[in-house]
Amino acid sequence: MSLDREQKEGTEVLLMGNEAIARGALEAGVRVAAGYPGTPSSEIIETLSRFSEAGKLYVEWSTNEKVAMEVAAAASFAGLRSLCVMKQNGVNVASDFLLHLTGSGTRGGMILITCDDPGALSSVNEGESRHFARLMEIPLIEPADFQEAKEMTRWAFDLSEQIRNVVMVRSVTRMSHASGNVVLGILPTLKGKAEFLCDGPLTDPVRGPVTSAPVIAKHRLQQEKLQKAVALFEESPFNTYQGPEKPELLIITSSACTLYSREAVSLLRAEGRVGILKLGTTWPLPPALLKRHLLRTKNVLIVEEVLPFLEDQVKILCAEQAREIGIKTFYGKNDGALPMVGELNPDLVAAAIGRILGIDPPAIPAEYGEKLRGLTEFLPKRDQTFCPGCPHRASYWAIREALQRDHRGGFVCGDIGCYAMAALFQAAGFHTAKTLHAMGSGTGIASGFGKLGPFGMTQPVLAVCGDSTFYHAAIPALINAVHQRADMTFVVLDNSGTAMTGFQSHPGLDVNAMGEAAPMVDIAALCRAMGVPVTILDPFELIETRETLNRLLEQPEVKVLILKQSCALSPEKKGKKRFSMRVDETRCRGEDCGCNRLCTRIFRCPGLLWNQEQKRAEIDEVICAGCGFCVRICPAEAIRSEEAVKP
Amino acid sequence: MKETLAKDPYNIVITGVGGQGNVMASRVLSNMLVRKGFKVTIGETFGMSQRGGSVMSHIRVSSESVWSPQIPKGGADLIVAIEPIEGIRVLAGYGNRSVKVVVNLRPIYPVGVITGEEEYPSEETIRAKVTALAAEARFLAATEEAIRLGNPILGNIIMIGAVAGLGVLPIDRDLFESVIRDGMPAARVEVNLRAFAIGEAFVFSVKEEKQ
Known part of the structure; x- marks a missing residue:
């Protein structure tokens, strides 16, 4: 149904915009592709990884967008066609390198694919990557349908080689995540070996060292390249x-x-x-x-x-x-x-x-409009929340209890990943997460809060950070916090994968984007090497997690707590219930309990329901993931779990 | 031979809650139509929306061309609701006097309902609202049927079977089989075929509900 090697040229298939872009790159003979996961861009690298083959196509999930761009640039310098992929704000991360790369120029065709998210459907910003094309003085092209997504991506490599600079291909959510018919083209025979020619003079674009210096001369050359692109644009069939x-x-x-x-x-x-x-x-x-x-x-x-x-x-x-x-x-x-x-x-x-x-758009007939009146208000809204069985809900629950016991008005600096939901929907994180910005920023902000004690600030500060985000941007901030003796508790919410964007690999895992075995870079070992104490716990062990947090909150400087439990949607867990859950009717006293319906009103796991007639909690069998955590929150011990029978 | 569409573009909305197999349902249905020679455009919202939020796929089917991945307001010809209140939500935005609606009656309660802050409408109210707003409405217990087949997720395929049963699109069981055989492990094909057949048979057996 999706793109595969067996499909012949001329075949018309239904492709997601991102798959069409990937196909265009394959038809252009791309040899190296690197990116960092981010909605709506992730499926481009995922698709390319299925076509990876030693010596033909190398694909990686890099630690961040800047590194991805550097990896792709190296391939270009060695004469190969390459691409890097990121979502809109990823371009901000890569932009320092991009500024210098566009000055130095490229050799093998190199394209930067950015997928913007107008409306912030899956983002916490409405960032615009288009402005970078102008700022960096490189050509920008934008497909308007699925066939074009493929054709323009393929053409972008030719254009890059014609002007010897990076070409930016921009998509948006409604292209990348929409699908349509695409007629496939020919996959070329891949040839050419990688060699970096660098013995020539600094100004030789083909055989010299690759740098943005001498700056004025290279900058002038860059602007000439852009004028060459404009001349080609005048004749482009895409206008x-x-x-x-x-x-x-x-x-x-x-x-x-x-x-x-x-x-x-x-x-x-x-x-x-x-x-x-x-x-x-x-x-x-x-x-x-x-x-x-x-x-x-x-x-x-x-x-x-x-x-x-x-x-x-x-x-x-x-x-x-x-x-x-x-x-x-x-x-x-x-x-x-x-x-x-x-x-x-x-x-x-x-x-x-x-x-x-002065034309009236087609109107809804009055009689039908009358029936629609008040309809939306009548429907309960559907706030997003953590999935049933999500370890983040358990981690935030422990943080909530620890902060309540701590009594000093402590709070969490949030970060980017599923666990950002705690800041976006306050009730989902039990009102603990109070800041949310860029990848890794929670750690940097906490590092700053952690130096405000002498100014009278008494609130303890925590930073949360997912495993993939840790490698992406939290490490420099954490090193800063350690070196500056900032008072903060750093909590890694390690769910063993880049869960939010669909379980892409990262350096903490033993497999890379192409499915090959890869060395794991251990988060705990890295933190210990910074000279800070590290505790590793399972967030489903509520009491231990809470008590450890309370102990850490009392201690000065940086402390690291790694809460390790894999995502409920991870392939090894999805669809498999560890526990069979039930509510013991004789123990659940409902409204009379005094717990104020803690499980359904505060804990709010979608797997728990409140039975209006019987005035008791119950389990929704279809929704419950069987993680067993809610056993620990019920003060009446009414929620019971049994080891589920393994099928 | 390509059959003609009741309308061009023919606009379908498949809606539900993240995790119900909405995207899979829209892919399967669209691939069936592409095999029939149509140009299909799907607009989807996923990412954050997977986490318990409302999910919507807009499918535009045309003999001629690519259409916007977002259907204009009031422009749905067929709404497939894998979750009932999501169906009503889509009717509020995309409904019109000639829209046909297929609804899976199994609710997925929003957190606001679980906490008691909001109320989930009764099945009776849901049926009445949908019937009043649609030219043709069918209600299925697709999740319960899917549980009987061994997995509630199959509710999405039962719904696609129901769409085939409606007879508004040139799709049938053989076409469904050819699509899933290409995209699915062989071991899962049989149960998906049974799910499709259940949905299809249900629509044949139940008289349509009209106001």
């Missing part, structure tokens, strides 16, 4: 126009917004009035092409998500060409035609076009 010769309104758009714009025009039946210029090459804009289309009309609507990146560029071009193309009226972000936050959809675009052209 297309659809609509009347002289439309009343010209839409300029790219990426998923192309599909929203087409649908919006179709909803309004405005095909005869609106033209759509769909751009595949979005930075730098090809000026002659833009001029040709801007001459069609006076009214321009720029349809893009989040910030007015395209809009700003179009306005600059229009100002430069005003004498030839005349004065335009612009619609987009700055005039409020479209929102500057959140993702777009066909309805938002239709409403914007409708307002500009």
